[in-house]
Amino acid sequence: MKAIIIDDEKHVREGIQLLAEWHKYGIKEVFEAKDGEEAKTIINAQKPELVFTDMNMPNVDGIALLKWLDRLGYLNEVIVISGYDDYQYMRNAIYYGSFDYILKPIEPDVLNETLERAVTHWRERDQKQQFDLENDKVAKVVKPIYWDHLFSGIIDRSSVSEETLQKIKKEINVDIRNVPCTVALLHISFMIEQVFDRDEELAFFTLLNICNEYIGEAGVCFRNVNQRDQIVILLWDNVQGKSYIQKIHEAIYSFSARYCTTVVGAERQSVASAYHSAKETLLTFNLLNVKRWKQVVTRDKTDSRPVIHLLDYSQEISWALQSGSKGKIDEILDQLFQSMESTCNLSIKQLQIWEQQFEILKSNWLKEYQIDEPSLPSKRLCYWEEDGCFSFEYFQREKREDFYHLIDLLSDAKYCKSKSSIEEIAEYLVQHYDQDIKLQDIADHFYLSREYIARKFKQSYGDTVIGYLTNIRMEKAIDLLENPPFKNSGNRFKSRLSKRKIF
Template sequence: MKVLIVDDEKHVRDAIRLLVNWQQFGISTILEAQDGEEAIKAIQQEHPAIIMTDMMMPIMNGVKLLEWLQTHAPDTKTIVISGHDDFSLLRHTLKFGGTDYILKPVDPDQLNEALDKAIQAWNKDEETRQTNRELNMEMNQIKPVYWDKLLSNLIAEPSAYDYSAEQMERELGLSRQVNECRVAILSMDTMERSLKNKFSHNLDLLLFSLINICNEFLISDQRGYAFRHWNSDNEIVLLLWKDQPGAEALLTKINEGMRTTLRSRVDFGIGSSHLFPMDLPVSYQEARNALRQRNLLAKDTWIHRNQKPISSSQLVLTFSRYEEQIHLAIRSGSMDKIQEAVKQWIDAVKQSESITLEQLDHWWREYSVMKRRWVQQFFSNKSEEEIKQMLLDEPSSLIVPLDEYGILSLSLWQQELTRSMLHLSKRLLEHQQKDKNVIFEISAYLEKNYHEDITLQDIANRFYLSREYISRKFKQEFEVNLSDYLGQIRMNKAKVLLRNPHLRISQVAEMVGYQDEKYFSKVFKKQEGISPNEYRKTANSI
């Protein structure tokens, strides 16, 4: 804490320095001034918390200093130390915020008591100021989110405008007299790859930066306001209500600001002027369509106006037409076959004169549906939750493969599709190998424990697999069902044991897992064509 002593007499300043235990009050810096003007310079440079001042001084007296303090440094606490017992001076001290009026010669106890009182008052005020600062910080953090939500809601429900019109006029400068507006959209879906890569680990920071740049141009002239669309993670909406004809020129200017700041430009979609607020959704949809229907194979402008809807003839090419060959390629596990299947698709796409975000989105949804179906087929033993988790390995939404100039790169898309399919094929092969291993583990378990009473449910519980899955995979691998396989093991073991003349048939039956001798004999005869006794006689005679 800093204290400033203001008095034209040096011996008075020296006396005050000696009379106070500064360390006890936590005061680290003691400043001095010999008149009001000098005091003002010190206050502007050092910002002391406490000021002790005389009233009668040359150049600028204490009365004028108190008046100046109330206007320019109202947070400081002032103690007047005067040699004049004048009620008018006392009244002036109280009027302009002084905390105490002490007469010279200065009493040490009175001075220390006055200083203690001033410090307590300053600390109390500082707590209030700190609380207010924290509240303001919180409000500044919450405010953008508040406007994001309110304005996003206005696009969906224009009738909500009446409830916030006054606040929007006061804080955004959107006058109630405005009856027309335009909407522009900046979408991160079609942003230059270099810019996205720069902020790959913090896209929120990128959105924050883009919105700030937009608002630097919009707010200063109260031409509009940019906000994050609450219903879309990758969309910034610009509400433009002033100088409608000059809106596109303004967007070009904003884009230059982005190029200067972020070394990159962005694509804007812009709607036409419409009645505000009721037709706000119309202008928004036009701006959105302008971005979604622009030709991604060309870059002749950064500002896109509403295009005609895509005709049905442009959507003839479908990803699903290539499903069978892609499905077989993935099952094969062959990189060459997968690359060839993807190349066939890309070659078909290359025949298109124009490719829009709308078309890419349509193809992406087709691929996502096919991929989910394949995963369900390939990993039929997995639960729905496990399948969902596997699909999370891939992006959940469309990532537009743009080159460094913001143009659709079919080679990058080809690489991405190939990578995705190779990843799925690799997981399938690993799963099949794991399946094969576990089936052979089950086979080894049966070989070792054939003499026990083993059921399919016992196997399912032991290996944490469903009975249906084990039955199907066992049949695929050994071409017999599990019960027949176990029966074959038992009969082969029984034939060895029957060669021992000292073992009764009932003992042999029990040793290979049959508690009922008659049932054992029935099963043996059905498989071998002769009874256990007949087999024993034949084997022993040989």
């Protein structure tokens, strides 16, 4: 802690320096000033917790100094020391919150008892102030989260409880039941990925601050906790509000050099209906038709044409994957992409449907081939240009790569499965060489066709199944002939064979 003694009489300052038990009460530095003017400079620089001041001083007296300290507003305890038992001084000291008032000549006991109480009081006030600051910090974090959840809850409901309505009215001084409103939506998935390096909290904090700078009392901005990538702006000043949305759109571009997908729905009487209108606008506007992303997308930009469902093409896609032909996959995808560009609606809804149905089909195909679920390449959903505009070229390229990746996985699985089956057949022949084995028996045992076994076995071992089995039997016969119990009989057998001119 620090203290300052302000008095125009040097011997008074020196007396207080000597009489006070500074170290006992944790005061490590004590400064001196001869008047209020000099004291201001020291106080501004050092921020002492304890201020001892005379009242009757030249230049800036004690009353002026007390007024200045009151305006300064930092935490301190002021102890007034004066040789004048004057009511005017006392009244000002009390009014401006001085801790105590003691008279000259100063008695050591009175000085130290006052010093002790002042230090204790300052520490209590400081502790309370720190506690209040912590509470304020928590409130600043928790309150936005609370209102995010509250507003996120009402935008999807046709009816809202009276209690909730009253809370909203108390907070924003608007009865949302009786005010026509409009909803704007910011679709920020691209911003989260590219601008904020996947830090969702930072993205929402930054973008909501930008929104709040412009909206003011025209509406309220909040994070839709039911959507990972959506900021909602609820407007009840429908005239000024829409111009604010355009300003927000431009401000986000100025901040990030990227356009954020921003849509505005139709004006409605209820919050839920207004949100539904904005949501439909967001999901159904055609990404290929919005050429000037500098403009906010409005309700008239929606497209009622159908979207493409991958599930409708699952059989053709499955045959192409089984064939391992990337050319056949390209033919199917070219047909789908052409439809998207000419007769269908390439919207955010279309992107979502494609991803959902691709995941379903992928999962089924992998299960069929008994492949553990792999991760697709990490850089996906990357069909936005650097400025945030949608790129149909990037979309096509990424979707082709997804299917090429699947073809490679399935081809590797078929190869491994085929190789494993042929190896099992070879092992089976080694174990059952002494039995009468026919190719059909092997086909039945392994649930494979004779033709497939014959072709794959020849490719893997360079011999037919029967030739491979005969070689095994010959090797076993040679091993037996080399054993002593069979050696003599083997020699006699060879002798007979030589007489027949077989050897």
